Amino acid sequence: MQESSPVGSKTTSAPETPLLARLRQMIVTGVVQPGDLLAETALAQDFEVSRTPIREALKQLEREGLVEVRARVGTFVRKPTQREIHEMFSLKEAFEGLAAGLLARRGEVPELEQLKENVARSRQAVERGDAELYSHLVHEFHSTLVAGADSRKLSEHYDLLMNQLAYHRIVSQTLSLPGRLQNSQDEHQAIIDAISSKDPLTAELVMRRHVNASSQSAALAALKEDEEHPG
Amino acid sequence: MQESSPVGSKTTSAPETPLLARLRQMIVTGVVQPGDLLAETALAQDFEVSRTPIREALKQLEREGLVEVRARVGTFVRKPTQREIHEMFSLKEAFEGLAAGLLARRGEVPELEQLKENVARSRQAVERGDAELYSHLVHEFHSTLVAGADSRKLSEHYDLLMNQLAYHRIVSQTLSLPGRLQNSQDEHQAIIDAISSKDPLTAELVMRRHVNASSQSAALAALKEDEEHPG
DNA sequence: TTACGATTTGTTGCATGCAAGAAATGCTAG
DNA sequence: CTAGCATTTCTTGCATGCAACAAATCGTAA
Structure with a gap:
């Protein structure tokens, strides 16, 4: 040695x-x-x-x-079990909540601008009813937010998590969209507002509520998907 | 394929x-x-x-x-950079906060009993001035708490994190603990109280404050250690 | 037809050889 | 003595061969 x-x-x-x-x-x-x-x-x-x-x-x-x-x-x-998916959504909430808080503490950074632009483009996508584009922008919103936290370790753990969730995401995404579309859009705006006003606690809280709501509808869709195509 | x-x-x-x-x-x-x-x-x-x-x-x-x-x-x-250590402490706070919340939701589980016993033994260690035993019990407290969350995915991420923090822990903990010894003990008790009363929000909040205080103390000690023996 | 055993096939686990490259070493010239 | 260059040494990266084992397949007997 x-x-x-x-x-x-x-x-x-x-x-x-x-x-x-x-x-x-x-x-x-x-x-x-x-x-x-x-x-x-x-x-x-x-x-x-x-x-x-x-x-x-x-x-x-x-x-x-x-x-x-x-x-x-x-x-x-490998296919994650239903339980693992549930556990991963909990972690997603924790990670993105942490990211929102960290980002709110950073002040004016390019990522914040990107988030604002993202919401603007998302609104257009909603108006046009372009579900596919909206899905893409949602994903981008969350990625940008975590990247904006400027924490390599957080990104590593987040990427690890999202890779396992990714396959699940693409199959359930389209199903879970319709009902939550406008809500999700509003929540994104609220998150940006909290970050812009440099309020880490509110930013984290709002972010976690948003992730939680999204997760529940996604998990529901995944469950349905799984019943139709078991194993 | x-x-x-x-x-x-x-x-x-x-x-x-x-x-x-x-x-x-x-x-x-x-x-x-x-x-x-x-x-x-x-x-x-x-x-x-x-x-x-x-x-x-x-x-x-x-x-x-x-x-x-x-x-x-x-x-x-490899030796983590000071920045990485800081980032990892943030993650530690998020993980253990999440664990405390999840555990509080579970109600009466064996891990909760183990935590109570841990605090009791810790009190004895404090009275005896057995720093080494106390250090061991602190580590056990946090491990048990995360295990009690009953989330395999959380445990995986937590273990990954703590392995990277382990070496740092053993070199700095002995230095950082003495000053915070009684505070740490009180905080552990408060965490158990919140979990016992099935109050997830308070449990998470108290847990995170505790981790944050410990982390700051540890980071300070590590910084001092590093100045004396630069990597 | 069905049950059961032998054989065949397919897969990963491990050992080893060789090549590419980086770094340390030594040598030589000034 | 120093600087620079050639050489040697040490390391990992990759290819390949063989063994161990699991599972599927096929044949056979009841």
């Missing part, structure tokens, strides 16, 4: 391999679906590398909760 | 290898210190396995933020 030099960790660690990113993308976007087998040999051929780097990527995805590696059986795309 | 059977993820995924656990333990307990080189070949000989499983473990520890792998240079034990 010899000693050496580098103790001051730099600003950030090395960027992850493109291979890992591509595999993760395939899962969260639903290109491969829960239950599908991800065989190392097959992937190695597809990506034109050996099994070794594939293996490393799959191991990481296992830790991220996206796949399940069963020894000497295979690696399978 | 052929399809297959297992879609219902079981209660839990496979337990991690003992090798990974041992390596992680070496880092969080300070057996190897920030900046130390963890060479794959050397570790392979120590653990009497080939480089392959060592590699996998090190990669995972990199994902957990405990080591930094520099390509074709070496794998080094």
Whole structure:
């Protein structure tokens, strides 16, 4: 265990391999679906590398909760349980509430401007009835808000969480929209107001109420979706 | 991308290898210190396995933020930056606040009894002036509280966080505790009271104030420590 | 037809060899 | 003595071979 030099960790660690990113993308976007087998040999051929780097990527995805590696059986795309989804929504509320509070403390930052623009564009999307665009903008709103908290550790945990929730999100999103659309829009505006007035406590409170309301309707939709297409 | 059977993820995924656990333990307990080189070949000989499983473990520890792998240079034990420590304390507050709220909603559960016993034992430790025992009990208090939230996902994120904070904890806690000893004890009691009366909002609020106060004290101690022994 | 056992197939786990590159070392010239 | 360059050493990255095991398949007997 010899000693050496580098103790001051730099600003950030090395960027992850493109291979890992591509595999993760395939899962969260639903290109491969829960239950599908991800065989190392097959992937190695597809990506034109050996099994070794594939293996490393799959191991990481296992830790991220996206796949399940069963020894000497295979690696399978994982589907979160209903309970896990519920737990993850609780965490989402905590993370985004924290982010809103931190952002409110920061004052005038570019992310705040981006949020305002986002709400403006969202309003147009609502008027036009463009559900797809609105969905995209909602996602962007939450991403921007967390990024605006300016906390790398928070972002890491948040990304980890949202990757596991992503597949679930895209299947339930469209279903949960209609009823909550206008409410959601109003809540976004309220969040921005609280942040703009540098009121961290209110910002967090309003944010958490918003996430909670969204989560409940999304969870409801997911449950319905799951009953129709079990397993 | 052929399809297959297992879609219902079981209660839990496979337990991690003992090798990974041992390596992680070496880092969080300070057996190897920030900046130390963890060479794959050397570790392979120590653990009497080939480089392959060592590699996998090190990669995972990199994902957990405990080591930094520099390509074709070496794998080094990582030391969080002051900023990262600050960010992690924010997350700790959010996690434990969430846990306190969830626990307060659960009513009578064994973990609540354990917390009460913990406070009782802590009081004795305070009277005896047993700082080491008290330090241990403080850690146990927080662990039990999070476990009592009964959320696997929360626990996963919390463990991930605390592993990165562990080394920092053992070097700074002994310094930061003495001054806050009685305060900390009172706050623990207040947290239990709120949980016992099934008041989630108060439980979370009190918990967060407690974590915040402890964190500030710890961060201060760490800063002082760091000035004397710069990384 | 059905139940059951042997065999075949498919998968991951691990060991090992080699190459690429970074860093330390030593050597040489001034 | 110092600076700079060549060389050596040490490290990880990747490819590949083989073993262990699980599961599916096929054949056989009742």
